[in-house]
Amino acid sequence: MQTLQQLKPRIEAAIQGVSLEIIPNGSPANPPSLLVDRPHGRAVAEWLRDDPETRLDYASNVTGVDWPEKTVKEKTRVRKSIQGLDKEVEEIVEKKTPGFLEAVYHLYSMALKHGPLVLRLRTENRSDRAALPSLTPVWRSCELQEREVFDLFGIQFQGHPDLRRILMWDGFADFPMRKDYVPPADDDPGRPNP
Amino acid sequence: MIDANLQTELGRQGIVATTIEELYNWGRKNSIWPLQFGLACCAIEMIAASMARFDISRFGAEVFRPSPRQADLMIVAGTVTKKMAPQVVRLYNQMPEPKYVIAMGACAISGGPFRQGYNVLKGIDLYLPVDVYITGCPPRPEALLDALMALQNKIAHQHLTGSKLPRHLDPNAPAEYPVPQFGPHDLFLPPPPAATLDPNLNLNPNPPPTPEPSSPHPSRAA
Amino acid sequence: MTALFPQATPAPFTLDHDLLEVSMGPHHPSTHGVFRMNVTLDGETVVKLTPVFGYLHRNHEKIAEQNSFLAAIPYTDRLDYICSMTNNCAYVLAVEKLASLQVPERAEYIRVIVSELTRLFNHTCLAGFLLQDMGALGTPLMYAFREREHVLDLFESLSGSRMMCNFMRFGGCRCDLPAGWIEQAATVTDRYSLFLDEFEALLTDNEIVRARTEGVGVLPADLAVNAGVTGPMLRASGVNYDIRKVDNYGVYGRFPFRVPLGEHGDTFDRYMIRILEARESLAILRQALREIPDGPVIDPKAKLRNFRPKPGEAYGRIEAPKGELGFFLISDGGPNPYRFRIRPPSLINLTILEDMCRGHTIADVVVILGSVDIVLGEVDR
Numbered sequence: 001m002q003t004l005q006q007l008k009p010r011i012e013a014a015i016q017g018v019s020l021e022i023i024p025n026g027s028p029a030n031p032p033s034l035l036v037d038r039p040h041g042r043a044v045a046e047w048l049r050d051d052p053e054t055r056l057d058y059a060s061n062v063t064g065v066d067w068p069e070k071t072v073k074e075k076t077r078v079r080k081s082i083q084g085l086d087k088e089v090e091e092i093v094e095k096k097t098p099g100f101l102e103a104v105y106h107l108y109s110m111a112l113k114h115g116p117l118v119l120r121l122r123t124e125n126r127s128d129r130a131a132l133p134s135l136t137p138v139w140r141s142c143e144l145q146e147r148e149v150f151d152l153f154g155i156q157f158q159g160h161p162d163l164r165r166i167l168m169w170d171g172f173a174d175f176p177m178r179k180d181y182v183p184p185a186d187d188d189p190g191r192p193n194p
Numbered sequence: 195m196i197d198a199n200l201q202t203e204l205g206r207q208g209i210v211a212t213t214i215e216e217l218y219n220w221g222r223k224n225s226i227w228p229l230q231f232g233l234a235c236c237a238i239e240m241i242a243a244s245m246a247r248f249d250i251s252r253f254g255a256e257v258f259r260p261s262p263r264q265a266d267l268m269i270v271a272g273t274v275t276k277k278m279a280p281q282v283v284r285l286y287n288q289m290p291e292p293k294y295v296i297a298m299g300a301c302a303i304s305g306g307p308f309r310q311g312y313n314v315l316k317g318i319d320l321y322l323p324v325d326v327y328i329t330g331c332p333p334r335p336e337a338l339l340d341a342l343m344a345l346q347n348k349i350a351h352q353h354l355t356g357s358k359l360p361r362h363l364d365p366n367a368p369a370e371y372p373v374p375q376f377g378p379h380d381l382f383l384p385p386p387p388a389a390t391l392d393p394n395l396n397l398n399p400n401p402p403p404t405p406e407p408s409s410p411h412p413s414r415a416a
Numbered sequence: 417m418t419a420l421f422p423q424a425t426p427a428p429f430t431l432d433h434d435l436l437e438v439s440m441g442p443h444h445p446s447t448h449g450v451f452r453m454n455v456t457l458d459g460e461t462v463v464k465l466t467p468v469f470g471y472l473h474r475n476h477e478k479i480a481e482q483n484s485f486l487a488a489i490p491y492t493d494r495l496d497y498i499c500s501m502t503n504n505c506a507y508v509l510a511v512e513k514l515a516s517l518q519v520p521e522r523a524e525y526i527r528v529i530v531s532e533l534t535r536l537f538n539h540t541c542l543a544g545f546l547l548q549d550m551g552a553l554g555t556p557l558m559y560a561f562r563e564r565e566h567v568l569d570l571f572e573s574l575s576g577s578r579m580m581c582n583f584m585r586f587g588g589c590r591c592d593l594p595a596g597w598i599e600q601a602a603t604v605t606d607r608y609s610l611f612l613d614e615f616e617a618l619l620t621d622n623e624i625v626r627a628r629t630e631g632v633g634v635l636p637a638d639l640a641v642n643a644g645v646t647g648p649m650l651r652a653s654g655v656n657y658d659i660r661k662v663d664n665y666g667v668y669g670r671f672p673f674r675v676p677l678g679e680h681g682d683t684f685d686r687y688m689i690r691i692l693e694a695r696e697s698l699a700i701l702r703q704a705l706r707e708i709p710d711g712p713v714i715d716p717k718a719k720l721r722n723f724r725p726k727p728g729e730a731y732g733r734i735e736a737p738k739g740e741l742g743f744f745l746i747s748d749g750g751p752n753p754y755r756f757r758i759r760p761p762s763l764i765n766l767t768i769l770e771d772m773c774r775g776h777t778i779a780d781v782v783v784i785l786g787s788v789d790i791v792l793g794e795v796d797r
Contacts, residue, residue, distance in 0.1 A: 027728025027747075029516045057641050061731065061759040063744050106731050106744070106759075110641050110657045116731060141644020144469075144767055152477075167470035167796060168313065169277050173378035176312045177478060183312045184380040230445055234472055234793055235497035237449070238579065245561040260445040275796075278450055278471040281442055307491065310482060311475030332579055 001054065001114040004034055010051075015043050023120065033104065033118035041121050041133040042159070048107060048117065049138055056107040056117055059139035063106075064149035066178045068126065069099035099126045101155050105135065105142070123155060126178075134160035152177035215354045222266075222292070223346040229265035229289065230258040234272025236299035236332045243335035253342055262288040267345070269338075270322075273301035273308055274315040276374075276381050283321050283373045291362035294349075296341055297324045300331045307331060315381075322371060323361065435463060438778070442471045446549045446782045449792030453769075453781070460777045465770040469763070472796040480756035485511060485586070485723050488756060493580040495741075495758060496794040499538050501530040501571070502736045504584035509665060510732025510743035511586045515725040518715050523588035524667040525708040529601065530571070530583070531734075532697040532704070536608055537564040538737035538789075539648075539690040539697075540615065546687060546786040547619065550628055556619060563611050566604045573597060587718030598705055605701045612694060620688070629684035633772040633784035636681060643767045647739025648693060649788060652678035652685040659735035670707075671700045686787040724751050738762050738789050758797050762790040 002010075004022045012018060018040040023033045036044045048056045072095045077088050101123045108115030123130040134157035136142045146157045147166040154175035157163055165172065174181055196211055204211050212220075232240055244250045244258065259265040262285045274282055286295070297318055300306030305316040318324065325348060328341045352360040361367045374381040441452035450471035456464040476495065480488045492507045493500040505527050512519060519527075541564060544557030568578040573594055575581040583590050619625055635645070640653045650657055658675045660668040676692035678685030727749045733742035739761025746755035765788050773781045 025728050026726055027514055027516070027730055030513060030728060030730045059644060060733070060740060061742055061744055061757065063755065063757040065746065065755050104744070106742075110655060113657070113662050118731075139644065140639070140642045140767060141764055143643075144763055165470075167473040169376045169470070171376050171378060176475070181312070231443065233450055234474075235494055235579065238498060241557075242561060242565070245565075246558055247562065247565045273472065273474050275471060275473055277473065278442060281471075285443060307494070308474045308479065310479050312478065313470075313473045313475055334578070 001109070001112070001117070004032055004117075007054070007117075008034075011044060011047060014047055014051075015040055018044060020044075031116060031118055033120050035120045035122065038121060038123075038132060042135060042138060045105075045119070045135045045138040048119075054117070055109045055111045056115065057139075058108045058110045058115075059105055059135065059141045060108050060116070061104075061106040062135075062142050062145035062149060063104040064153040064155060064177065065102045065104060066126070066153060067100055067102060068179045070097045071095070072097065100124065101126055101130050101153050103132055103146075103149055103155060126154075130154055131156040131158055133158055134163075136160050151175075154178070216350075218354065219350045219352060223349040224254040226253075226255045226267045226294075226342070226345070226349075227257045227259050227265050228255055228267040228269050229262055229285070230260050231268055231285070232271045233274065233278065234301065236271035236301070239332040239335050240269060240271045240298065240338060243338045248335040248339065250339065250342065253339065253346070255342060262286075263290065265289055266292060267294045267296065269296045269298050270302040270318045270324075271298040273306065274318050275313045276315050277313060277376075279315050279318075279321060279381060280373050280375065282318065283371055286322050287370045287373070292360065293362070294325045294345055295322055296326045296328065296338075296345060298328045298338060298341070299333055300329065303327050303329065321374060433459065440781070441468075447785065448545065448790055449795075451785075451790065451792055451795065453785075455773075455778060455781060457778060460779075462773050462776055462778060462781060465773050465781065467766060467769055470796055472792040474793075474797065476758060476797045477756050480753055482752065484751045485725070485753060486720050488753070489584065490580065490582045493582055494793055495760075495797060496736065496738060496762070496791045497579065498541065498791055499534045499737050500579055500581045501534045501583060502734065503741065504581065505531055506732060506734045506736060506741045507743050508584040508586050509734060510730055510745050511725070513732045514728060514730035514745050514747060515586065515723075517587045517718055519588055519666075520712045520715060521667070521709050522592075522711040523713045525704055526589050526593065526713065527584065527666055528668065528671070529701060529704050529708070530574075530581075532701045533567050533570065533601070533604075535697045535737045536694050536701075537567050539694045540564070540612070542690060542786075542789050543615065543619065543687060546783070547625070549782045549786040550625070556615070559611070559615065563608060566607065570597065570601055570604060573600075585714060585718065585720060586723065588712070588714030590714075592713045598708065601701070602705050605698055605705065608694075609698055612691065612698070616691060620691070625687075626684065628780075628783055629687060629787070630682060631680070632683045632776060632780050633787060634680060634682045635768060635772055639768060639771065640681070644764045645739070645768065646761055647735070647737070647765065647789075648689045649686055649739065649765055651675065652689045653681035654678055659733060659740055663733070665734060671703055673697075673700050683783055683787040686789075690789075722751065724749060729755075733759065736761060738791065738794065739765055741794075758794075760794045760797060762788075762792075763795045766790060766795065 008020050019037040021035040023035050025032045048054050074093050074095055075090050076093050078091050079086060079088055103121045105119040107117045107119060121132045123132055132155055134146055136146060146160055149155050150157060150163055151165040151167050201211060244256055250256055268286060297303050302318050305314050308314045309316060326341045326345050328337050330337050372383050374383055436457045438455050440455055441447040442450040452468040454466040455462055476491055492503040495503045540560040544560035547556040548554055571581055572578050575583040635653045637653045637655050640650050641655055654677050656675060656677055673696045676689050678689050725747045727747055729746040731742055731744045733740050741761055742759035744757040745753050748754040772784050
């Protein structure tokens with residue numbers, strides 16, 4: 001299969017206005033992933049499925065990942081005037097990287113027996129704009145897996161034929177796989193260590 | 195109970211002497227019909243116990259009934275999740291008395307290795323009375339057979355008359371166990387229904403103590 | 417007579433009917449665990465089928481994030497609780513990909529041997545459960561479990577436990593084979609070969625099995641590929657995709673085994689593919705038991721305690737007896753996984769359950785579900 005570097009210009013030529021980014025993998029023995037912007041997610045998926053050289057007809061795995069907001073403390077040198085004198089002072093500045101939820105798709109080709117291609121879609125934030133285009137109309141195998149990502153993480157998949165909870169009961173109000181989920185207080189009286 | 199030496203002496207002469215209670219319990223304990231109720235991995239060891247090598251039918255218990263109305267033993271084999279807990283209690287309520295529960299495996303006793311989970315019930319004895327606990331993850335089929343023998347022993351020593359009655363003959367014991375409901379974050383027990391009878395009609399002079407409405411779970415059921 | 421009973425002229429006969437919704441499960445003798453299907457019936461014909469999951473959702477993924485990488489291995493045993501060895505293999509494969517660990521040859525051969533033994537008893541036990549659902553009330557299952565007990569004896573002498581073996585480690589296996597194990601495994605393999613002949617003689621040409629499974633639950637190949645179906649179910653629909661051949665992981669490249677493919681994609685094909693795959697597993701086993709080399713069983717540089725792989729992610733998958741079992745791991749450099757995702761073959765194979773069952777009778781639903789081969793520990797995790 002072509003590498004992501006080779007595929008990127010072909011996809012950009014085929015789909016107008018798409019914005020792609022290749023995310024490197026910290027573990028070099030494993031493939032990098034392709035981050036697609038939200039409005040073109042489904043179009044890129046259809047192209048990957050139908051293009052005769054990639055023919056990624058099998059979506060093996062859909063994973064939800066929660067990346068909470070991170071606060072990074074950085075030391076910067078700032079010019080400040082203290083008691084009338086200009087000085088360069090070291091200041092600790094807090095930078096906040098916004099949090100988001102992410103859906104990671106592993107795509108393979110049963111026809112050409114190659115893969116995987118790792119596709120990523122990210123939401124805008126973790127609260128009110130946690131929506132992504134559903135890839136179920138492209139690959140039916142995403143149907144139950146996207147329902148699970150919705151159930152456990154709270155990502156709304158737009159265009160999913162039947163988006164409702166799958167593993168927890170229907171009246172459940174939390175998203176348990178998020179990093180800030182707190183289980184009910186008196187639920188576990190005897191646990192020895194967290 | 196008849197003196198054991200007298201019993202053997204009579205037996206040598208070809209005379210069987212017993213009490214109705216012993217005979218009744220002997221019949222009950224040697225023909226326990228379990229409910230076909232496997233939840234998770236322990237169910238496979240339960241199936242293995244009913245297969246040729248371990249053979250639960252030596253103990254009279256090979257007739258696993260699919261319907262709770264025809265069963266007298268519920269072997270809770272596997273993790274009880276919060277989503278499944280109301281169905282477990284409903285099935286227990288549908289079984290006719292006298293009925294027994296064996297909690298098989300660490301998960302049924304206390305949540306087991308999955309105790310940290312948000313959807314795992316920390317032991318089935320939060321909602322049901324358990325007679326025998328089997329430790330193990332999963333317990334070997336021999337352990338299940340040992341538990342069945344312990345239960346048979348327990349049944350053999352149950353009384354029909356007198357002061358220490360078993361639960362199924364005790365008029366003050368609850369007839370039905372409350373079924374937990376799904377809440378937005380956890381299971382909860384609904385409050386007991388208000389009395390609709392004439393309060394002056396004194397049907398039960400010794401009512402059982404009502405559970406505290408503030409605590410979400412009753413104390414571990416006796 | 418009509419003069420005596422003037423109202424007795426029969427009216428034209430119309431059958432006014434409603435659809436009946438039946439909930440099969442979660443407690444049901446044939447749902448292979450706590451699985452629920454809301455089936456809408458028109459008489460006896462299935463119009464709609466909605467599966468309900470989650471009755472065994474035990475939070476493997478959340479628990480794994482709270483424990484270390486090593487502590488997740490016993491939890492993988494409990495996913496597909498009938499095939500614990502293959503679950504272990506899939507997880508350690510994913511970790512080895514993440515941390516770029518090497519596995520010695522002897523350990524790879526041991527992995528092949530225990531995986532194929534697992535595949536053997538999984539496929540025959542499935543045939544036993546399928547026949548039990550069809551009404552054979554335990555006899556084929558009794559035979560299948562009898563043979564499974566011999567394999568469980570092997571696993572117990574190897575790993576200490578019958579079912580939850582917890583045997584694989586990152587970079588190899590927990591310990592070496594005990595003395596005499598290979599000879600005992602060879603005896604078990606030979607017994608299995610005779611047993612498969614006996615099993616097939618009883619079942620494959622059996623009139624009732626054929627009548628109840630041929631043409632039932634047909635799955636077309638293109639729908640199977642698009643719905644992500646893997647494993648014997650996919651190959652029964654005619655698609656040649658076996659991860660042992662495609663990914664060539666471990667030492668499977670040294671074993672020339674065939675991949676049986678079905679023609680019709682019905683329940684009988686799914687049953688037959690499993691029997692044929694069991695025979696291919698026997699061939700792999702015989703070769704592996706002959707050729708297993710000496711050597712260490714774990715990479716000497718492998719670090720189990722305080723195992724902190726560098727930040728990154730990896731997806732490792734194997735051909736488990738039920739389908740493609742994959743683990744997607746994201747590490748952030750800490751001792752616990754940041755994300756531990758299990759790709760469950762049983763859940764994804766159930767995506768098209770409704771498509772297979774529509775138009776069949778409710779008795780066929782039981783047979784079709786039996787041929788999908790699900791284990792609820794894996795479906796719900």
